[in-house]
Amino acid sequence: MKLFSTSFDEGAAIPIQYTCDASDFSPALEWEDAPEGTKTYALICDDPDAPAGTWTHWLIYGIPGIAFRLAAKIPAQAEHPSGLRQGLNSWNRIGYGGPCPPSGTHRYFFTLYALDCDLDLAPEARREELEQAMEGHVLASAQTMGTYTR
DSSP: OEEEESSSOTTSBOOGGGSTTTTOOOOOEEEEOOOTTOOEEEEEEEETTOTTSOEEEEEEEEEETTOOEEOSSOOOOSBOTTSOEEOBOTTSOBSOOOOOOSSSEEEEEEEEEEESSOOOOOTTOOHHHHHHHHTTOEEEEEEEEEEEEO
């Protein structure tokens, strides 16, 4: 499985509109070559370079298995009509919170998980709850990374 963004290139700087220094929009993501049997997807975006330890920027799950992309600017709603749900980021807010490093250049990893089921997980879950629910259900994963310096 392969994950990429049409909003930034792999390993390159994430444009300012996807950060806390501007509109804080979620970037567009696309994927291909998902394994057979994929029922849903989940996505975690995090920053392992944060001073307090890995900082979770986005949890989104219940993405339908027929999907192959997430459009940019996903609203910060706990639940969407399509069935996708969003969890709480490290700011304790629903949805995407873009790069906002206190200093230096940080790396932001977007990891997509292909799952063999629809997770029995309510909206507004925390990262630990999502990871526990995914355990034993991950068919494949893919990752892309962007950087940001303030």
